[in-house]
Amino acid sequence: xxxxxxxxxxxxxxxxxxQALDSGRFMHVRKTIHDMPACDIALLLESSPSKSxxxxxxxxxxxxxxxxxxxxxxxxxxxxxxxxxxxKVVDALEDMEIDDLAETLSSLPQSVxxxxxxxxxxxxxxxxxxxxxxxEDTAGFIMNTDAITLRSDVTIEVILRYLxxxxxxxxxxxxxxxxxxxxxxxxxxxxxxxxxxxxxxxIEDIMDEDAEAIPVNMPETDVAKLFARYDWLxxxxxxxxxxxxxxxxxxxxxxxxxxxxxxSMMSMAGLDDEEDTFAPVLQSTQRxxxxxxxxxxxxxxxxxxxxxxxxxxxxxxxxxxxxxxVPSMGGVAGNQTLTLVIRGMALGHVSAGNSKWLxxxxxxxxxxxxxxxxxxxxxxxxxxxxxxxxxxVIAFAMMINMIxxxxxxxxxxxxxxxxxxxxxxxxxxxxxxITDVVGIFAFLGTATLLLV
Amino acid sequence: xxxxxxxxxxxxxxxxxxQALDSGRFMHVRKTIHDMPACDIALLLESSPSKSxxxxxxxxxxxxxxxxxxxxxxxxxxxxxxxxxxxKVVDALEDMEIDDLAETLSSLPQSVxxxxxxxxxxxxxxxxxxxxxxxEDTAGFIMNTDAITLRSDVTIEVILRYLxxxxxxxxxxxxxxxxxxxxxxxxxxxxxxxxxxxxxxxIEDIMDEDAEAIPVNMPETDVAKLFARYDWLxxxxxxxxxxxxxxxxxxxxxxxxxxxxxxSMMSMAGLDDEEDTFAPVLQSTQRxxxxxxxxxxxxxxxxxxxxxxxxxxxxxxxxxxxxxxVPSMGGVAGNQTLTLVIRGMALGHVSAGNSKWLxxxxxxxxxxxxxxxxxxxxxxxxxxxxxxxxxxVIAFAMMINMIxxxxxxxxxxxxxxxxxxxxxxxxxxxxxxITDVVGIFAFLGTATLLLV
Numbered sequence: 001x002x003x004x005x006x007x008x009x010x011x012x013x014x015x016x017x018x019q020a021l022d023s024g025r026f027m028h029v030r031k032t033i034h035d036m037p038a039c040d041i042a043l044l045l046e047s048s049p050s051k052s053x054x055x056x057x058x059x060x061x062x063x064x065x066x067x068x069x070x071x072x073x074x075x076x077x078x079x080x081x082x083x084x085x086x087x088k089v090v091d092a093l094e095d096m097e098i099d100d101l102a103e104t105l106s107s108l109p110q111s112v113x114x115x116x117x118x119x120x121x122x123x124x125x126x127x128x129x130x131x132x133x134x135x136e137d138t139a140g141f142i143m144n145t146d147a148i149t150l151r152s153d154v155t156i157e158v159i160l161r162y163l164x165x166x167x168x169x170x171x172x173x174x175x176x177x178x179x180x181x182x183x184x185x186x187x188x189x190x191x192x193x194x195x196x197x198x199x200x201x202x203i204e205d206i207m208d209e210d211a212e213a214i215p216v217n218m219p220e221t222d223v224a225k226l227f228a229r230y231d232w233l234x235x236x237x238x239x240x241x242x243x244x245x246x247x248x249x250x251x252x253x254x255x256x257x258x259x260x261x262x263x264s265m266m267s268m269a270g271l272d273d274e275e276d277t278f279a280p281v282l283q284s285t286q287r288x289x290x291x292x293x294x295x296x297x298x299x300x301x302x303x304x305x306x307x308x309x310x311x312x313x314x315x316x317x318x319x320x321x322x323x324x325x326v327p328s329m330g331g332v333a334g335n336q337t338l339t340l341v342i343r344g345m346a347l348g349h350v351s352a353g354n355s356k357w358l359x360x361x362x363x364x365x366x367x368x369x370x371x372x373x374x375x376x377x378x379x380x381x382x383x384x385x386x387x388x389x390x391x392x393v394i395a396f397a398m399m400i401n402m403i404x405x406x407x408x409x410x411x412x413x414x415x416x417x418x419x420x421x422x423x424x425x426x427x428x429x430x431x432x433x434i435t436d437v438v439g440i441f442a443f444l445g446t447a448t449l450l451l452v
Numbered sequence: 453x454x455x456x457x458x459x460x461x462x463x464x465x466x467x468x469x470x471q472a473l474d475s476g477r478f479m480h481v482r483k484t485i486h487d488m489p490a491c492d493i494a495l496l497l498e499s500s501p502s503k504s505x506x507x508x509x510x511x512x513x514x515x516x517x518x519x520x521x522x523x524x525x526x527x528x529x530x531x532x533x534x535x536x537x538x539x540k541v542v543d544a545l546e547d548m549e550i551d552d553l554a555e556t557l558s559s560l561p562q563s564v565x566x567x568x569x570x571x572x573x574x575x576x577x578x579x580x581x582x583x584x585x586x587x588e589d590t591a592g593f594i595m596n597t598d599a600i601t602l603r604s605d606v607t608i609e610v611i612l613r614y615l616x617x618x619x620x621x622x623x624x625x626x627x628x629x630x631x632x633x634x635x636x637x638x639x640x641x642x643x644x645x646x647x648x649x650x651x652x653x654x655i656e657d658i659m660d661e662d663a664e665a666i667p668v669n670m671p672e673t674d675v676a677k678l679f680a681r682y683d684w685l686x687x688x689x690x691x692x693x694x695x696x697x698x699x700x701x702x703x704x705x706x707x708x709x710x711x712x713x714x715x716s717m718m719s720m721a722g723l724d725d726e727e728d729t730f731a732p733v734l735q736s737t738q739r740x741x742x743x744x745x746x747x748x749x750x751x752x753x754x755x756x757x758x759x760x761x762x763x764x765x766x767x768x769x770x771x772x773x774x775x776x777x778v779p780s781m782g783g784v785a786g787n788q789t790l791t792l793v794i795r796g797m798a799l800g801h802v803s804a805g806n807s808k809w810l811x812x813x814x815x816x817x818x819x820x821x822x823x824x825x826x827x828x829x830x831x832x833x834x835x836x837x838x839x840x841x842x843x844x845v846i847a848f849a850m851m852i853n854m855i856x857x858x859x860x861x862x863x864x865x866x867x868x869x870x871x872x873x874x875x876x877x878x879x880x881x882x883x884x885x886i887t888d889v890v891g892i893f894a895f896l897g898t899a900t901l902l903l904v
Contacts, residue, residue: 015805039681047801049809160647169644172685174626191643192621195612228710229491231703233624233685250702251683257706258680261713262795268717269791270784277796278806281816285824288788288817292781292825299780300832306773313769320765320772321758324888327776328751329744332722336740339721343714344729349499353467354730357501364733365740372737373744380752436776 013040014047021052030059038064042071049278050079065092070100074107075276081108086115094124099142099252102131106141139223140216142256143237143246146170149179150203152186157199172249174233178207185213185236185244213238216245223248224256225348264342267424270294294429302327302436309444312452318385319447322394325377326443330401330435333369337362337409338431342423345413359410366406370399393450397442404438405431465492466499473504482511490516494523501730502531517544522552526559527728533560538567546576551594551704554583558593591675592668594708595689595698598622601631602655604638609651624701626685630659637665637688637696665690668697675700676708677800716794719876722746746881754779754888761896764904770837771899774846777829778895782853782887785821789814789861790883794875797865811862818858822851845902849894856890857883 013032020029033041033056041064045053057080060068069077069092081089081104093101093116105113105128117125127145134140148169150159163169169191176194178187187207197206213236214223226232227250234249259273266273270291275284306313306323313320341358344350350358374395382391408431413423465484472481485493485508493516497505509532512520521529521544533541533556545553545568557565557580569577579597586592600621602611615621621643628646630639639659649658665688666675678684679702686701711725718725722743727736758765758775765772793810796802802810826847834843860883865875 014803018805037682043681043800046799047803047806049806049813163647164650167648169648172683173644174685191647192625195615195643195646196619196621198616228706229495230489231624231706233626233702250685250706254680254683254702254706254709258709258713261710261717265713265717265720265791266795268720269788271788271791275792277792277801277810278813281813281820284813285817285820288785288821289824291788292784292821295781295784296777296825296829299777302776302780303773306776310769310773313772314766317762317766317772320769320775321755321762323772324754324758324776324779325748325751328754329747332744332747333740336721336723336743339717339723340727340729343718347498348495349729351466351499353470354499354501358729361501361730361733361736365737368733368737369740369744372741373748377748 014044017044017056018048018052021055026055026059029056033059034061038067039071041068045080046073046076046276047278050280053080053278054083062088062091066095069093069104070096073276074274075279077104078108079276079279082112086112086119089116090119094120097144097146098127098131099144101128102141106132106136134216137220138216139214139218139220139237139248140245142220142223142252143216143248144170145246147236147244147247148173148176149183149244150176150189152178152180152204152207153202155200155202156194156197156206159194159203160199172234172251175211175236175247177236177244177247178203179244183243185238185242187211188236211236213242213244214248215240220256221260224253224260227253228257260346264339264346264424267422268339268342268428270425270429291429298429298433298436301433302440305437305440306444309440309448312444312448315452316447318387318390319444319451322381322390323440323443326394326397326401327436327439329373329377329398330405330439331432333366333402334405334409334431334435335428337365337406338413338423338427341410341413342427345417345423350414355414359407359414362406362410363403364406366403369406370402373402374398389451390447393446394443396446397439400442401435401439405435408434466496469496469508470500470504473507478507478511481508485511486513490519491523493520497532498525498528498728499730502732505532505730506535514540514543518547521545521556522548525728526726527731529556530560531728531731534564538564538571541568542571546572549596549598550579550583551596553580554593558584558588586668589672590668591666591670591672591689591700592697594672594675594704595668595700596622597698599688599696599699600625600628601635601696602628602641604630604632604656604659605654607652607654608646608649608658611646611655612651624686624703627663627688627699629688629696629699630655631696635695637690637694639663640688663688665694665696666700667692672708673712676705676712679705680709712798716791716798716876719874720791720794720880722877722881743881750881750885750888753885754892757889757892758896761892761900764896764900767904768899770839770842771896771903774833774842775892775895778846778849778853779888779891781825781829781850782857782891783884785818785854786857786861786883786887787880789817789858790865790875790879793862793865794879797869797875802866807866811859811866814858814862815855816858818855821858822854825854826850841903842899845898846895848898849891852894853887853891857887860886 017029017032045056048056093104096104105116117128120128131141174191176189176191177185178189180186187209188211189203189207193206216237216239232250234247236244237246237248239245263273266275272287275287341350377398378391378395381394382388412427412431416423416427469481469484493512497508500508545556548556557568569580572580583593626643628641628643629637630641632638639661640663641655641659645658668689668691684702686699688696689698689700691697715725718727724739727739793802829850830843830847833846834840864879864883868875868879
């Protein structure tokens, strides 16, 4: 029995390897990574700056290339592959399972993937092109074609004899599929049922005829939702004629579930999901600049709104000092609503059926939030600046902006989804623009009317 | 063969049920939900406002209570259970698997869970108290005790006869565990290997002696990382003497992986992970107010910094108008870095071994970002306000703040982790405070020195 596992072990190992690299003890590093499983080598590469990454890759046995590439995240994998010779890439990809191969090829720059496809042998190329033809992010793209199929009229005894002859069953097999003569899926048999069934019973007697199948063109996020909801370990994939094409296993779905959940967080900060923490400086600077450019426009827009009130501001400097409070509170409240609605949509809780209720709920919260923080900020300002009128003005602006924030936070993602724009990506920028503009208008506008 | 599945179907059903509820067609609703699987009923409850939730729950057969409760998220489940009579709760929880039972009990208010435990029969109570004793969020808490154990000296033939007699194998069983006389785990046998092995070979011949086991006190997030990394479907749980205590299956781990990934996004917006999208208005208002209170203090702090420059602001209203641009850009850049580092830590990529490299990388990006946006904003302001000197001042402040943002975004999560504070929770507030204060100081301070 192996040592009980410790996650910290991996981190210590990482540190040791980095120190060994720095001090030039390459033999030691080579020996260490030779004994590591592929997933740990992948973690090591992902945790290393790009310079050490190249050094580590060069020390790796070519036999391991495929296994390690399979485990790497897109950005890191592409960085490594584009530096390899096409023939070496072909060697590395040869042993990959078909779903991993398709994913790897589709994420490579087109010129590289073309080169790789060209250097493949006929059969592999056909398999790869077939998987690619289903389109990225569909069930067909993430399925494997190694499902074991059975006929319904044979007995358990015969199946067992056949399996013992075959000697090996593909990894993560928990279910066998029963197909008719023309490969139509007619039922499923869990592996465990073969163990408990009497030898003389036939597959027909023990198969589940109601098992559900995934259409080959279903988007992968929907596939992931079904797996999570029904606790599946694997599921068959069929075409529109119910012909069995392959199977999807939970290990690939776990990655999709994690990526989907991460996607919202990364998008809301204006980052690419696959952004590599240890990418070179210039590449990272460039990737993040889109978001900063959008924000600059937003910030200038807010400044332009303030600019309308220049006369007011030059008469009362105190307004300039307090001008950021109302927009800031509206931004936070609106982002809370936005985040909650985006998550609700991802979990399948929010849809057309209950969106009206949700918007009125968030409006009500905005109203209560507005009332609470209006009273509080009015008191603080009245005491700090000894001006009750000023307190009243900021309270009024707070009230208006909190209601606007609730309304915008709840409706924006719903509207954007209808327009087929990813709400996580653009939602928070648009929201902040709204709460900035409304907040400044409400505060400086009211002040101009009442105080100057 | 059942219809190929469609995710949209669930949403249409949801809408239809809500409409039926609104128009008082209760018999229709009762009939519809009677035919739905537990996970779909759970989704329906989670997607309904609290009023409809109670109505729907009352229409449900008591036999379904347990299965549906198991699938619900914490907040929604607690809302329902606290309105049920303790005896009914006990009935509902009776058939739950031990890991789900422990989770449900631990999330209930203490008074309710005490009542429930008291009403349970002796054996169930002991099982539940045992699971609770391992502590929430540990391997012991999420494991099941239904693992099938084998002895190493028996033949496959004997095992198969035993399994056929037994007739049923627990759900999600992909591996049998081989134990010695005192229940020490000595090996594992995949279910599929029993199918391919020759009948006269013994378990000893085919078992894997190097299979890894999870210590009972390992935190659940570490368990999830191991499952994701090694593509496990299940894993044995052992105590410090390597005695087998139970097993953890991938379906429970999938939930943990999703919750972990969601946790950062929700925390960064100041929301509780379990926050229920359809909770009553006042409950939601109260939950979100903590974050708004913190933000009010932050906003007032920023105002207080501006207040130091009141004399400058009253001389040049244009400074008031431009005062938000530099803090806003710093906030966005800093949050990008923060989000990336928090995700890197969650994936296990960022640790003490490479944190120095990471901080210098983010400093460099801050420097480049600063240079790019300084030139841009200087040009915009110089043209807009016809004042090159003002453009120079804002450019200088932008440079300073972008570097501060990179430094703060990279170091904050590392420092907070050392202090054992959740970086996702407090990180973005502290960061924004830093970028606000530095941005305002740099801009108004320089302006005071050079322009007034």
